Amino acid sequence: MPKYEDDRRRIVARLLAEGWTSKGGKEHENFTKHGHRMIQVPRHRTVTQGVAQSIAKAAGWGKTQGE
Template sequence: MIRLPVPLIETNTRKIVTRLLRDSWVNVGGGKYEKYEHPERPEMMIIVPRHREQSLGVARSIARLAGWI
């Protein structure tokens, strides 16, 4: 059986937010979480909980919504 390489998913919140901002996502506020939307896709919103580390599932979901994987 051939194993395909699995893309590494970043779980550090600071690195996730830095990459979102670098990719032109704009912070639109939040309470216990931060909301980011893209100027070219205003219907799309990414929610990032305020934790130092995200769980792998949350990090994967953010990466999918941002178009990284």
């Protein structure tokens, strides 16, 4: 099974570096970018592989770098 980034801090840092804008939120942080659908990142230290895969797909990412 492919390995996707599951560390929330790294996911958020990458989204911000790629031009996504944080719109806040309570249980999930919402990110928007023109021409893309909104991405919700749960406020947990790590996310499950299913959630990580969903975020990666919505952001247009592949697997973890180095694979």
